[in-house]
Amino acid sequence: MYFRTQGPLRWLIAAAVFPLLIGCRSDDAHEEPPKSFEGFSAPAHFPAPVYGFENNPVTEAGFELGKKLFYDKRLSADGTVSCGTCHAQVHGFADHNIPLSFGIEERRGMRNTPGLANLAWTPAFMWDGGINHIEVIPIAPLTDSTEMGHDLAALISFLQTQTEYPKDFETAFGSSEIDTRNLLLALTQFQSCLISAGSKYDQWLTGRTNLTPAENEGREIFESKCASCHSGVLLTDFSYRNNGLDSIFTDEGRMRITLNPEDAGTFRVPSLRNVALTSPYMHDGRFRNLMQVLDHYDSGVKQSATLDPSLSGGIPLEDHEKERLIDFLRTLSDYDFISNHRFSEP
Numbered sequence: 001m002y003f004r005t006q007g008p009l010r011w012l013i014a015a016a017v018f019p020l021l022i023g024c025r026s027d028d029a030h031e032e033p034p035k036s037f038e039g040f041s042a043p044a045h046f047p048a049p050v051y052g053f054e055n056n057p058v059t060e061a062g063f064e065l066g067k068k069l070f071y072d073k074r075l076s077a078d079g080t081v082s083c084g085t086c087h088a089q090v091h092g093f094a095d096h097n098i099p100l101s102f103g104i105e106e107r108r109g110m111r112n113t114p115g116l117a118n119l120a121w122t123p124a125f126m127w128d129g130g131i132n133h134i135e136v137i138p139i140a141p142l143t144d145s146t147e148m149g150h151d152l153a154a155l156i157s158f159l160q161t162q163t164e165y166p167k168d169f170e171t172a173f174g175s176s177e178i179d180t181r182n183l184l185l186a187l188t189q190f191q192s193c194l195i196s197a198g199s200k201y202d203q204w205l206t207g208r209t210n211l212t213p214a215e216n217e218g219r220e221i222f223e224s225k226c227a228s229c230h231s232g233v234l235l236t237d238f239s240y241r242n243n244g245l246d247s248i249f250t251d252e253g254r255m256r257i258t259l260n261p262e263d264a265g266t267f268r269v270p271s272l273r274n275v276a277l278t279s280p281y282m283h284d285g286r287f288r289n290l291m292q293v294l295d296h297y298d299s300g301v302k303q304s305a306t307l308d309p310s311l312s313g314g315i316p317l318e319d320h321e322k323e324r325l326i327d328f329l330r331t332l333s334d335y336d337f338i339s340n341h342r343f344s345e346p
Helices: 060-070 139-143 152-161 164-173 180-192 200-205 213-225 290-300 319-330 335-339
Strands: 015-017 035-037
Touching: 060 164, 060 180, 139 152, 152 164, 152 180, 164 180, 213 319, 290 319
Parallel strands: none
Antiparallel strands: none
């Protein structure tokens, strides 16, 4: 739900298995090999993260507490919705392929819920950039009346009365007294570790596999026609653009935050990582599949005063180019990420 409030919140935490000892005794043969907690680890082919961990180093206790909180429906006012309700791991931590998510009392949100991945590299959040720091993202969904609808003071008091949480906070932060700061830091530790860097595209970037001819043709088309916005290894330039969805705006996008008319109808350029898993698309989920998205850029761009200049004539695409682009976009799916038990509901 972290990306729906005012708009639709990187790193592989590895469970590194120690090598099995040669010549184990027979009574050790069925024992689980020990695992070590690695903490935050940036992929070698990624840039430096924008989030600094100096005041919030990722620990195993903090990570596990953050995960527990992320999936706990009791953090919502009526006990029906958790962060994980609308951020499903199987869909790249987007919602379950629905245009708009539902919060407490079946209240419908105003924007599509995109996936959560690589948040430590993201300078601002929500579709409109209304939140500019990863540590404060949870405040929005926790307190929004449509999403989780809780009062922070009441939530802290509730957590303090639970048997397990004071112990968990003491293990993670050295005090059983729960406060808003440590609640946010724990959630940040878990979410900052949702790193997606294991797709076929990543394997190609790091020289571990080859793309098929169709995928490689799609990559070349992508780099020629799409990468000016969806740039770099993170596949976004983090800018805000009007991509021609409407001529008259029912949702003013970033202008709701800046109050600048030049931002009317502009939204944050999303990363395309796991894009084939996170349908439907755009801030309101209007396009059901990737072909509809490409059809829009080819022939559906609508003119308005704030339309991005690069889209004034659309992006002409032949049918075979659309097919090859989709072949390439599917290489951005990170199946290790969506099946990693480290990120799964406890």
